[in-house]
Amino acid sequence: MESNRLQFWYGMIFTLLIAIISFGIARLPVFNYIGPLATAITLAFIYRQLFGYPYKLKAGIQFSAKILLRAAIVLYGLKLNINVVFSEGLPLLLKSSVVIAFAILMSYALAKLFKADMTLSMLLGVGTGVCGAAAIAAVAPIIKAKDEDTAVSVGIIALLGTIFSVVYLLIRPYVPIEDVAYGIWSGLSLHELAHVALAAEPAGEEALGFALLAKLSRVFLLVPLCLIFIWYMRRKESRTGGAKVAFPYFLIGFILMSLLNSYVIGDYIEISAQIMDSISQLTTLLLTMAMIALGLNISIKDMAGRTLKPFVLILIISILLSVLVYQIK
Template sequence: METNRLQLWYGILFTLFIAIISFGIARLPVFNYIGPLATAITLAFIYRQFFGYPYKLKTGIQFSAKILLRAAIILYGLKLNINVVFSEGLPLLLKSSVVIVFAILMSYALAKLFKADMTLSMLLGVGTGVCGAAAIAAVAPIIKAKDEDTAVSVGIIALLGTVFSVAYLLIRPYLPVEEVGYGIWSGLSLHELAHVALAAEPAGEEALGFALLAKLSRVFLLVPLCLIFIWHMRRKESRTGAAKVAFPYFLIGFMLMSLVNSYVIGDYVEISDQVMDLISQLTTLLLTMAMIALGLNINIRDVAGRALKPFALIFAISIALSILVYLIK
């Protein structure tokens, strides 16, 4: 019993230690564009290839991969203001729906056509269409994805999002588009919330505001999307006789936190910006620790062959999505 408790705490501290290193590296030039999540997964991946999986710390690592990941998604709900989306972003909800449907259906169709790994392709489609790592982490247990597939998908999305956000910055001066239009384009097409902020911030406060609003309209659709996946998986498995899909109850926490942020904080409870910023940093830390735990499951010999096609497909889909959103923004 004592041994299991020590394995739990040592494993958690191990992921925390790498996370702290990742945050430090992410402040360095070049790495500051990549961010702590991609840096963390890279460090975890390198550790696994050179030193193997730390089985003596397995209990704590699994705790980080499962429990801390769900806690991070719940806290992520505090980034979503439903009231703002409904009052100012209703037209963006329709466009966000188009973005999500396009990304997922194209991922599915191209994976079928080119015989790419379907699990990786669907996770990448969800991450591209909705909100990167948080969306992948929410959908992964529903479609019964392996931990290594989840980690690889998050790593690919982090890489692509960084590349595309930098590309947006480079081409913005040459585009015949106003600041607000550029912000909406960024918010509807880029992968992670951080990527949206990176691309839109230089265009001004108004552009950044609309960019974040557009991104939040995509985050808002995460829960209904998960419910659709649950319905699909349960229908599929009722025909095959497989075990039923468990409902991801952490999504209820996600919605509760978003409701608190939308209708309680500011109206009934005053919380300073410093405290909200601290909670945001805690959310990122927990998500980073979870990504490290997942990244330790990546065995390059197992995933290299399977990940190549999905990566190429989602890169092409991201380009097509950027063009589509530019036309409908």
């Protein structure tokens, strides 16, 4: 019993140490564009290929992959201000619905057409349409995705988001678009919140504000999207006689944190910006530890041949999405 407890804590500490190293590497040139999540998955992937999966630490690693991941998603709700979305972002909410529907339906249709791996394609479609890693992590248990599929999807989205945000920065001077419209374009089309901030910040505070608002309108739609997936999977399982789809109760925590941030903090409870920033950093740390745990499940042998088609398809969809959003911004 004592040995099992130690292995659990060693597994937790193992993911924490790699996360800390990832944060350090992510501060270096080039890596600062990639971010700690993609860096962490890369390190975990390299470790797995060189040394294999550390089975003695499995209990703690699985805790990071499951429990810490859900805790991070719950805390992620503090990044969403529902009141702001409703009061200032209703037009953006409608456009975000179009963006999410386009990304997911195109992923499904192209995966069917080109016989790409459907689970990977759907996770990538969700990550592209909504909010990258957090959306993938929220939807993965609903569609019963494997841990390695979740990790690979997060890694691909991080890579594509970084490339696209840099491209946006490079082409901005040559695109006939005003700063605010550019911010909305970035917020509605780029993959992660960090990618949106990276691309929009040089356009000024107003452009960055609209970019983040546009991105938050996509985050807001994560919960209804998850409910749609739950309905679809339960309908599918009822026809095939498969195991019942469990409700992801951590989404309730996400909603509660969103409501707390929107209607309680600032109005009834005063929390300093420093504390909120610390909570945000904790959220990123927990998510990074979870990504490391997931990344350790990626085996080149097992994944070979499954990732190329989904990667190419989501690259095409991301390009088409950028063009579509540019037209409707």
